[in-house]
Structure formats: C-alpha cells, structure tokens
Amino acid sequence: MTAASSFARAATAKHPRHLCLKFAATQDGVRSALGDLRGFMQAARIGADACGTAEIVMAEALNNVAEHAYRMSGAGDIELTVRLTQSAVSACITDAGAPLPGLCLPEAEAPLDGSPQDNLPEGGFGWFLIHSLTSALTYRRVDGTNHLAIEMDLLPASEAR
C-alpha cells in the first residue's frame, strides 16, 4: 500500500510535459488527436478552462490543415508537438500539404462585423478563434512543409470575459 501510493506520487510528479503525435490528415484523425491532447493536458493537471481553449485552437488549426492544405484528400500526415511550461502551452503543427495562400497567416477579422443580420456567416470563424485565443502565432514554409507555431498563455488573463 505504501509502496503503491509513493509510486503514484512519483508518477504524478513526472507526468509528461511534452506530447508528440503523428496522424492521418482526416477529420477523424484530428478528432482522435484532440482526444489525446485533452488527456495529456488533464494528466498534467491543466485546468478545464485552459484545456478547452487549447482544444478549440488546435481543432481549428488541425482542421485547416486537413481541409485546406490537404484539401480533404486524407492523403497525408500531420505532426503535432505540444510542450507545457509553467505559464504557457507551445505547440507546433507540421504538414506537407499546400502552403497557406500568399505564404502568410490569414487576418483575424471577426466574421460578424459588417455582416447583415439576414445573411449570417456560416464560416470564417476558425482563424478568428485561433487569433483570439493565442498569444503568438508564427507560420513558416520550409522545404515543402508548413510549420505553424502556436503559443497560448496558461494564465487566466488569456481571455477577456
């Protein structure tokens, strides 16, 4: 009993702070990776609010890769690495799909702004959510691969309420 509980404490103290995933660029592949990410962050005792924020950001970024970089072909892989520090989540998404148009990050315009009430937008929320919930975002195209680096604060001030 004593041995078991001290083992449990040691295991908790050494919960991983680094996650590396490689998965098919499909909607189901993304969903499964998000489940792994949630489990990883919960094991590292990250609060529910920050876990939710990270899942929203990663869902948007990873689905963009599946839908646009690989054009829903499913013929390709996505690599996701996530590193936790005391105050932030750092993630990098790598894929070998098509580059972002113009080799730059899309603007963070709010879809509702300037949109008539009788013609509400059904899309265009993805990059807006990513920009809203991240503290830093860097895109690079290197040797035919896309690299999106994402930083999110783990402090409560990361989202204005």
Add this chain to the structure above:
Amino acid sequence: MDLSSSLKGDYQVITVNAPRIDAAAAIAFKEALRTQTAEGTCDVLLDLGAVDFIDSSGLGAIVAALKLVGPARRLDLARLTPDVAKVFRLTRMNTIFTIHEGLEDAAPRRAG
C-alpha cells in the same frame, strides 16, 4: 447524429445526444436537424446540455440550422456547457441567438 425531439410549452425541444459537434459531425448534425424540424411549425429550442465541444464547423452548422428553421420559426439555444459557451462568446454569436440557462426557464419566459 442522434437527436431527440419533444414538445415543451411552445417549443419543440431538440436534444443533441452527442458530445461533439465538430468538423467530423457538422454535416450529420445539419441533416439530422433538418429531418427533425421538417414537419414542425413550433419554434425550436436546441438543447446542447450533452455537448462538451463545438468547433467553427459546428458553430457554422448551428447558424445554418437557424436559417433552415427560420424566418417564420425561432431557433433558441439552451444549456451551453463551458467550452461551447466560450465559442459563442468569442465569435459574438451569443448576440445573435437567445440562450437559455435551462429548459425550464425558456417556456415560461415566452408566455410572459
């Protein structure tokens, strides 16, 4: 997608019996909602109490559902869980939809 439907007050309450409305589920959600609301004439209350997570595709599908049901009928929302509420708040879609805390407070409020 598993949706269940019942009548409560003036509303047709449609409950989403799934934990996610995400990119993988958005089309199935839209189709199931279209089927559930095709015959009705009541306003619709979409019960999201079992939904832990939506992404932008899921949000788009809910906006599409609003257009599908309207303009003659309303589509209101109830029982948003924290991560779902966050997506509505950030995109300001909480200003477009009427959002109820519970199913009980929706019907009496309309009567008054």
